[in-house]
Amino acid sequence: MRFISLLTDFGDKDNFAGVMKGVILKINPQAKIVDLSHNVTPQNIFEAAFLLQSSFKYFPKDTIHLVVVDPGVGSKRRKLLVKTKDYYFVAPDNGVLSPALKGEGPKKIVEITNDRYFLKPVSDTFHGRDVFAPIAAHLSLGERIGAFGRRVETIKHLALPLARRLKNKLIGKIVYVDHFGNLVTNITRADFADFIKDCRFKIHIANYQINKISRSYEEGEKGRPSAIFDSFDNLEIFLGQASAKERLFPNTDISVEVLKY
Amino acid sequence: MRFISLLTDFGDKDNFAGVMKGVILKINPQAKIVDLSHNVTPQNIFEAAFLLQSSFKYFPKDTIHLVVVDPGVGSKRRKLLVKTKDYYFVAPDNGVLSPALKGEGPKKIVEITNDRYFLKPVSDTFHGRDVFAPIAAHLSLGERIGAFGRRVETIKHLALPLARRLKNKLIGKIVYVDHFGNLVTNITRADFADFIKDCRFKIHIANYQINKISRSYEEGEKGRPSAIFDSFDNLEIFLGQASAKERLFPNTDISVEVLKY
Amino acid sequence: MRFISLLTDFGDKDNFAGVMKGVILKINPQAKIVDLSHNVTPQNIFEAAFLLQSSFKYFPKDTIHLVVVDPGVGSKRRKLLVKTKDYYFVAPDNGVLSPALKGEGPKKIVEITNDRYFLKPVSDTFHGRDVFAPIAAHLSLGERIGAFGRRVETIKHLALPLARRLKNKLIGKIVYVDHFGNLVTNITRADFADFIKDCRFKIHIANYQINKISRSYEEGEKGRPSAIFDSFDNLEIFLGQASAKERLFPNTDISVEVLKY
Numbered sequence: 171m172r173f174i175s176l177l178t179d180f181g182d183k184d185n186f187a188g189v190m191k192g193v194i195l196k197i198n199p200q201a202k203i204v205d206l207s208h209n210v211t212p213q214n215i216f217e218a219a220f221l222l223q224s225s226f227k228y229f230p231k232d233t234i235h236l237v238v239v240d241p242g243v244g245s246k247r248r249k250l251l252v253k254t255k256d257y258y259f260v261a262p263d264n265g266v267l268s269p270a271l272k273g274e275g276p277k278k279i280v281e282i283t284n285d286r287y288f289l290k291p292v293s294d295t296f297h298g299r300d301v302f303a304p305i306a307a308h309l310s311l312g313e314r315i316g317a318f319g320r321r322v323e324t325i326k327h328l329a330l331p332l333a334r335r336l337k338n339k340l341i342g343k344i345v346y347v348d349h350f351g352n353l354v355t356n357i358t359r360a361d362f363a364d365f366i367k368d369c370r371f372k373i374h375i376a377n378y379q380i381n382k383i384s385r386s387y388e389e390g391e392k393g394r395p396s397a398i399f400d401s402f403d404n405l406e407i408f409l410g411q412a413s414a415k416e417r418l419f420p421n422t423d424i425s426v427e428v429l430k431y
Numbered sequence: 432m433r434f435i436s437l438l439t440d441f442g443d444k445d446n447f448a449g450v451m452k453g454v455i456l457k458i459n460p461q462a463k464i465v466d467l468s469h470n471v472t473p474q475n476i477f478e479a480a481f482l483l484q485s486s487f488k489y490f491p492k493d494t495i496h497l498v499v500v501d502p503g504v505g506s507k508r509r510k511l512l513v514k515t516k517d518y519y520f521v522a523p524d525n526g527v528l529s530p531a532l533k534g535e536g537p538k539k540i541v542e543i544t545n546d547r548y549f550l551k552p553v554s555d556t557f558h559g560r561d562v563f564a565p566i567a568a569h570l571s572l573g574e575r576i577g578a579f580g581r582r583v584e585t586i587k588h589l590a591l592p593l594a595r596r597l598k599n600k601l602i603g604k605i606v607y608v609d610h611f612g613n614l615v616t617n618i619t620r621a622d623f624a625d626f627i628k629d630c631r632f633k634i635h636i637a638n639y640q641i642n643k644i645s646r647s648y649e650e651g652e653k654g655r656p657s658a659i660f661d662s663f664d665n666l667e668i669f670l671g672q673a674s675a676k677e678r679l680f681p682n683t684d685i686s687v688e689v690l691k692y
Numbered sequence: 693m694r695f696i697s698l699l700t701d702f703g704d705k706d707n708f709a710g711v712m713k714g715v716i717l718k719i720n721p722q723a724k725i726v727d728l729s730h731n732v733t734p735q736n737i738f739e740a741a742f743l744l745q746s747s748f749k750y751f752p753k754d755t756i757h758l759v760v761v762d763p764g765v766g767s768k769r770r771k772l773l774v775k776t777k778d779y780y781f782v783a784p785d786n787g788v789l790s791p792a793l794k795g796e797g798p799k800k801i802v803e804i805t806n807d808r809y810f811l812k813p814v815s816d817t818f819h820g821r822d823v824f825a826p827i828a829a830h831l832s833l834g835e836r837i838g839a840f841g842r843r844v845e846t847i848k849h850l851a852l853p854l855a856r857r858l859k860n861k862l863i864g865k866i867v868y869v870d871h872f873g874n875l876v877t878n879i880t881r882a883d884f885a886d887f888i889k890d891c892r893f894k895i896h897i898a899n900y901q902i903n904k905i906s907r908s909y910e911e912g913e914k915g916r917p918s919a920i921f922d923s924f925d926n927l928e929i930f931l932g933q934a935s936a937k938e939r940l941f942p943n944t945d946i947s948v949e950v951l952k953y
Contacts, residue, residue: 180610185482192465230714300662449727449729450747456724504909
């Protein structure tokens, strides 16, 4: 038995996600489907890539991660199936898998072309239903990956922006804002430790300065931002019991700088 | 084993949908529940009918489609169970099933009256929990449909508006706006083909004119609307990589006209 | 087989709820997970407590109710596992369980301390993933509750506000606003019956007066509020086919008074 996780930008109102589940269960009534999120910002491949790479390892071995954030649906963009040591990934070839696959070791990549698995007629606008869901379902039944198309060697690359390191400065940016209004930066715990070593530090964001890393949200001050390492090991800017985004940083296209001295 | 799909206007915050699932699983722990949508616009029977009719066939045979969009809860409106060749439907008799059942061939209709299946006391405001969920659960256990009430012949009729055809004009309207801000019209692929035949055409919407049918969203122009047939075969008006509703048509109570020449 | 219900304030966009499900299924692939709600207002323990106490009894016996509304994550607040006659509860010790447990008879309370069940390293910000999900998963596998920590006698108390009874007046307040904009008060059907007995009554809310209890939403007047007992036996103020909150009471921090005469 294999699990299928779903990550899409279909939202909660339309029937898109529900119909994909129907299609999967019609092919494999034993499939176990888990929603990762259906609320990726429409067409935001970066966001989907960020959520996928920070989530996929928490799922059972052999889970099929099905990602449908697909602004190129109906165009010539390829459709991919990737097998790593522990997981399967099914998605359009638009870069959304690239951060998750980085560091996952050897992988087998198949360009999905065998239309005998597709729902017909294949629509121009909903390959989630007509291509990706059936592929994931047949895969969950144990079909071998070679059956779906031909082996290829490369996938489209998409790089999540990395923190930049200057002599006495580590410059990051906000890459995600969560439901609580916390600002997730691209400065990782490792980036930070490596840069700071034994020095003292200050974190600058907009006109604010932060001098310590909190160990719980409760330590956060009210009215001014604090910093913490979040559960995916990113440096996060937050506000005590309120939304940092709403109260302090409506515009999150700003840099976060760590200075050592 | 039978699947139960849920289509409601209960939203995502309240415990209504979760409690219905609890009730179903308490009666049949083996039931497989699939969310179709819980975000039908409150009390919007048309919208629920539209979503149901475009979704139900994608589910496994014998799925029980449970629809609770029920502004008449507690009043004298009837409660229905309908069996078609491939599916079961459980819903209030307010027209919500009517578009889905059209063309589904012979059906058996039961007015649900046998209160020995209900959760007691039956509340005035939540028949989803006290009536419909238990009925669906017992049905999923294999109870025969005659056990739930008496056979009736008719259900309340609700017609989704059809496109109107004049001599040289096909006049449709926006019947749904999806999560991406695409405007779904009631002009079907068949309506269109049948009307256009070998002629050339123009599509008018507000002050815009569209001269071709796109084959992918990527073909869409920026700043002005394009047209495509969506995955449910409706003519759809969209905007390249943005929300047509937000950017161009905040008011969607407008007509879409196809002219041939 | 035990069911696990999830009640959180994680919202629908982030990967938090999905990752918790992954963690549970990695430990117990047979676990059956049911979403109660992920849209509790962020950090609102009262709201979570209200939703839990009105929902938990509808689930199958032995369901594990997992509640992660946890503003104190990473601080010294305790982590609890509670067993009652029919259910299990796993949650931070912040009062969220207290209304549900009231009246549930004898219970066994365990402070979760055995970190051999935790995901390591335990993050400072996401005990839902690193502590609570693994505990619920191991519990669903049949692990005995004593394995997770030491027995304790008390939990943090949180009282939902009760209606106050004066000589000729019963004074309540709005404790919840549902998806439809209905205003749920803390005046229960029992409070009301007990106070009114055979007298006549009037209900005052803001400048409105209501003289009867409706038996269906359809009886509600348009433009002015009506009253009904909702499915959880609370007196509810509603507006015929519209949102009472949106149209009449944007501010719901107001009292609802029942007068008898």
